[in-house]
Amino acid sequence: MSVLLTDVLVWAPDERSGMTGPTDVLVDGDVVAAIGPSARAAAPADVRIVDGAGHHVVVPGLVNAHFHSPANHLKGAFRSRPLETFMLYESPADPALAPTPREAYLRTMLGALEMLRTGTTSVQDDAFLMPTPDPAIIDAVMQAYADSGIRATVALDQPELPDADKLPFLDGADDAFAAALRAPAPAAAPELLAAYDHLVGTWHGAADGRLSAAVSVSAPQRVSPEYWGALDDLSRAHDLPVFAHMLETRTQRALSVPGTGQDRFAGRSLVRYTADLGLLNDRVNVIHAVWVDDDDLDLIADAGAVVAHNPVSNLRLGSGVMPFRAMRDRGITIALGVDEAICDDSVNTWGVVKQAGLVHNVSGRDAEDWPAPAEVLDALWEGGAAAMRRTGQIGRVVVGAQADLVLLDLHAPAFTPFNDLRGQLVYCENGGSVRMTLVAGRVVAEGGQVVSVDETALLAEARELHAARRPALERTWASVDALLPAYDAVVRRAARTDVGMNRWTA
Numbered sequence: 001m002s003v004l005l006t007d008v009l010v011w012a013p014d015e016r017s018g019m020t021g022p023t024d025v026l027v028d029g030d031v032v033a034a035i036g037p038s039a040r041a042a043a044p045a046d047v048r049i050v051d052g053a054g055h056h057v058v059v060p061g062l063v064n065a066h067f068h069s070p071a072n073h074l075k076g077a078f079r080s081r082p083l084e085t086f087m088l089y090e091s092p093a094d095p096a097l098a099p100t101p102r103e104a105y106l107r108t109m110l111g112a113l114e115m116l117r118t119g120t121t122s123v124q125d126d127a128f129l130m131p132t133p134d135p136a137i138i139d140a141v142m143q144a145y146a147d148s149g150i151r152a153t154v155a156l157d158q159p160e161l162p163d164a165d166k167l168p169f170l171d172g173a174d175d176a177f178a179a180a181l182r183a184p185a186p187a188a189a190p191e192l193l194a195a196y197d198h199l200v201g202t203w204h205g206a207a208d209g210r211l212s213a214a215v216s217v218s219a220p221q222r223v224s225p226e227y228w229g230a231l232d233d234l235s236r237a238h239d240l241p242v243f244a245h246m247l248e249t250r251t252q253r254a255l256s257v258p259g260t261g262q263d264r265f266a267g268r269s270l271v272r273y274t275a276d277l278g279l280l281n282d283r284v285n286v287i288h289a290v291w292v293d294d295d296d297l298d299l300i301a302d303a304g305a306v307v308a309h310n311p312v313s314n315l316r317l318g319s320g321v322m323p324f325r326a327m328r329d330r331g332i333t334i335a336l337g338v339d340e341a342i343c344d345d346s347v348n349t350w351g352v353v354k355q356a357g358l359v360h361n362v363s364g365r366d367a368e369d370w371p372a373p374a375e376v377l378d379a380l381w382e383g384g385a386a387a388m389r390r391t392g393q394i395g396r397v398v399v400g401a402q403a404d405l406v407l408l409d410l411h412a413p414a415f416t417p418f419n420d421l422r423g424q425l426v427y428c429e430n431g432g433s434v435r436m437t438l439v440a441g442r443v444v445a446e447g448g449q450v451v452s453v454d455e456t457a458l459l460a461e462a463r464e465l466h467a468a469r470r471p472a473l474e475r476t477w478a479s480v481d482a483l484l485p486a487y488d489a490v491v492r493r494a495a496r497t498d499v500g501m502n503r504w505t506a
Contacts, residue, residue: 003027004043008052011059018421022054027403030440060395061121061404062349063384066308066337069125072110074342082491093131093186094476104140106462112148114347116445118431119406126243128157131186133195142203149444149452155216159185160223168260169493177486189227216243220270248288251494271296290320301330306387311355313339320503324360325369335383357426373422403441408433
């Protein structure tokens with residue numbers, strides 16, 4: 001179907017007001033075919049006409065550049081904890097919790113529905129399919145994205161090494177803790193690479209190019225150089241993004257401090273270690289990058305890597321505040337991510353946009369160095385497109401770009417009275433002004449509902465399945481309680497260790 005948006009305002013970042021119009025926008029097939037007076041004349045006879053009435057603005061679909069869908073069913077389930085202890089409950093490798101394909105489909109769909117309702121049209125899903133990435137589960141995740149209509153790039157976020165290779169301060173571990181640390185990862189490299197063969201061979205480029213693959217090392221300390229090298233080869237062969245969590249927490253920074261008992265990195269930061277392996281390049285999404293120093297930032301800038309900024313998650317887990325201005329000053333491309341539903345407790349990218357516009361104001365820097373709304377929106381759209389390796393294809397409302405578009409009502413509360421488009425997009429909008437969402441030219445949400453699938457039936461089924469799964473979840477959480485003190489001791493020692501910087505507010 002073709003769609004003609006008439007009498008609309010159009011996002012135009014080079015304009016002082018941030019928009020042009022009122023005018024017309026023609027969507028034909030999966031692209032923006034025309035903007036301006038020619039749009040109406042070029043429209044086919046069976047075009048669907050949507051009247052913008054002079055007070056609706058067309059903006060690019062939001063890009064959620066970092067996400068983990070397997071936790072979509074756990075929003076609000078846990079109190080805030082540091083990452084190293086939070087992960088004990090968030091992603092246990094208990095076979096009793098292995099989902100059925102239908103469960104994997106439904107939990108993936110939960111995130112897709114929330115994103116499409118609120119105007120997110122593209123997502124990068126770093127999916128940890130615990131305990132192992134079974135092809136049937138991979139297919140279920142991808143099928144949910146295919147059915148929902150969202151644009152999705154998906155990787156398999158699986159550790160390859162035991163915890164003993166990932167953590168500092170493990171001297172004096174008692175027998176139970178030492179055994180837990182030595183337990184092998186649920187899947188070894190050959191099994192993981194076979195799963196990638198399935199993901200890439202079956203799904204990369206599917207749904208007319210709307211679905212694609214990425215690769216993930218999870219984090220440099222969680223994989224061997226050999227496995228990372230194999231993934232980098234796969235990334236280079238297919239031009240896939242590489243996902244790598246780096247220096248999210250102070251504990252991860254402590255890995256480079258002498259005397260922590262972690263000699264694997266020879267005093268190098270995880271960014272320097274990656275660069276020394278020859279694996280830091282423009283395909284890498286450096287995820288979080290909170291506890292980075294100047295040397296790390298120079299390496300990221302020189303490599304042309306993208307930083308995926310997750311400000312809400314960084315606060316929820318107490319990870320710290322990323323050095324936004326130091327990155328922008330070096331020309332580092334920044335994208336924005338929700339992270340997972342239990343680190344943000346929603347899958348609404350607008351909350352991330354607002355937090356990115358606020359949290360860096362407590363940096364202690366001059367107010368002129370605080371993020372301007374235009375910079376935050378640049379990270380949302382241009383940075384998101386770069387992270388997905390789709391620069392020029394998404395994140396813009398221009399002729400020839402993919403028709404991933406959102407129609408916002410400027411008569412909604414967030415924009416009433418209307419003062420400044422950029423400022424109100426960043427500080428005021430929460431998804432409540434979204435009237436229509438299009439992905440690849442297809443209307444997927446309208447009037448507050450997702451129309452590409454039976455949203456009501458899917459939500460009801462998800463509630464029923466999760467209620468049945470809840471007892472197994474609670475048994476697993478109870479079983480890991482015994483390990484919490486030992487992991488917590490590692491985090492506390494890292495908190496007392498001088499790592500040469502502070503990314504906390506006190």
